[in-house]
Amino acid sequence: MIADVIAAVRERAPLVHCLSAAVSLNFVADAVLAAGARPMMTETLEEAPVMVQAADALLVNLGTLSTDGAAGIPATAARARELGTPWVLDPTAVGLAPVRTPLARHLLTHRPAVIRGNASEILNLAGAGTGGRGADTVHVPEQAAHSAHLLALATHAVVAVSGARDLITDGERSVAVTAGHPLLTRVTGTGCTLGALTAACAAVADPFEAAHAATAWLCVAAEDAAGAAAGPGSFKVALLDALAAVDPHAVEERALA
């Protein structure tokens, strides 16, 4: 299943529209390309809702939310919903931030296929949190498991909680991914990248399988990259190489091990 999703992304090269944090825009685009999909990043109200028509999936990430992004995101998500294009909500740093916190709640009405965040973000979005610190979590996924379950039931979205042990649930089924590496937390944009990979996979598979495959893909690639790295800089470079190189069946075996 995981292997089929990865192979399908590489074969079909879906166009993934990414409305994502300025801080990691470049890395997210490179990761989408390394995975075999194709990125598109325009975020303005004037262009993004039109350009999403060409996309096979959409990522909405609220990190470093610009004025352009805040204006363009709601209309683009609404258009994706109308078109039946699957979209992923990554509610980066909800909680303290006064614009993105209500925006994230509003976006739930446009029915994301997947909601992806760290434990603090998922707790906040579910109304049970008390804030992370910036984009960092102060909780582990297990603490957000109940909230993730309730959020999935309430929104009909798959909810993916990233951390040392990633949790994915649609309110009925749940899976965990234990692969990964601590260096993922020492470089910018790996959460955004997981959101973009999830969108790429959602273009070719159902949302639960997509979230599972994307998480496994990134986590196994991170293990390979860490083996080739001398620190966070070379890890980031090697992560792109590994996203491109990793064998789909190896991802499936290692993610389930």
Next chain:
Amino acid sequence: MIADVIAAVRERAPLVHCLSAAVSLNFVADAVLAAGARPMMTETLEEAPVMVQAADALLVNLGTLSTDGAAGIPATAARARELGTPWVLDPTAVGLAPVRTPLARHLLTHRPAVIRGNASEILNLAGAGTGGRGADTVHVPEQAAHSAHLLALATHAVVAVSGARDLITDGERSVAVTAGHPLLTRVTGTGCTLGALTAACAAVADPFEAAHAATAWLCVAAEDAAGAAAGPGSFKVALLDALAAVDPHAVEERALA
């Protein structure tokens, strides 16, 4: 000729004002520095038309066009034209996008020295296209050769069409560059980078020679980088190293081979 242009960029270190896509701003700036030139990236209406006065060349790239960029670009290109500063138009993703498509046509009135794009973008700008997919082309340069020729005659600009076989024409002379590597399409920002290198070369040479030298420089550096790379991540790093290291005479010989 190619060797002389590259050597002149490294010797004179022209200041290249880049109004370029947010997604690849950092890579473009690093590539300009690696090539031996110097980048400047401010795009607002309040500052860009003033700062372009210090520049030796200007790049206008319409990828991920922000509200700041849409406001600042026309006045900055107009100012460059008044100053006689050579400027390069990179009409990224024209076609579907509702703001940048008419903007690109309007900018032609400010007389770019070089228009650089992929085949779909050149076809669209020439009025003959039916749209790429985001920033990707759905055509090869040969299909855009006639449109490139007509566009060059109509605008008095050099037109450079990138692809597996790059074509460059001023409406009278034409050259092709066959060097390059498929990994150029697996990382973000190589088109933007080619635009910036073209601007750097246009600061020290006539537009036709500049487009030819910049294309050869990037394509030969890409071949060297691919030889040192394990995937798209390490390719991108090695591409910067190769832009700095490659011998100008080797570029000339290998580009013409």
Next chain:
Amino acid sequence: MIADVIAAVRERAPLVHCLSAAVSLNFVADAVLAAGARPMMTETLEEAPVMVQAADALLVNLGTLSTDGAAGIPATAARARELGTPWVLDPTAVGLAPVRTPLARHLLTHRPAVIRGNASEILNLAGAGTGGRGADTVHVPEQAAHSAHLLALATHAVVAVSGARDLITDGERSVAVTAGHPLLTRVTGTGCTLGALTAACAAVADPFEAAHAATAWLCVAAEDAAGAAAGPGSFKVALLDALAAVDPHAVEERALA
């Protein structure tokens, strides 16, 4: 002293709010993470002054100043001042630029703990300069030593002037750092990164020690990175690895040698 500051950053992992140039946002965030601190990059007027409440230090860098940044920066710096949160002003490209030049002067009223720039920027801010070229300096730190001294006395800030020989003064004490490598000038964002490291250090030490430790940290890491690099691309990757790996005591010994 230097060693203690570096060790404290790694131990306490301060949250550093960075309002920084779009061109190097990603590298700055990665450098902050590599150093052991944590970055936060939101710049809008709506969110940045609220989010700075969670931060342990603030960097305000005026490079590629966006409309969002120009709106959000004054209120965020004012809020940091009210909270007693140390903040660093990096007046990138002041001089020619018509918005950031008066903005930088205005921001001095919000009492930055450290002002960090190249020689041309410090000369301009002190009212003695005639402009750099974009973000580049046309002066060496020694030429700005007197202006730096006067600026420190007038603003009660530590003033750090970067260059081949970095100068740091609070108007009474002065130190120089001779470590470093010319490749620091061949990649984008090393000045912004020095500002962010200075902010990280100012979260755990007094401003003079912070500026000294951050300068030494970056310069010694650059020497290690240059030894591992084949050009500017691999230097940049190795610089992140070295920021993470370098021993605090080695930084202190080598910076003072």
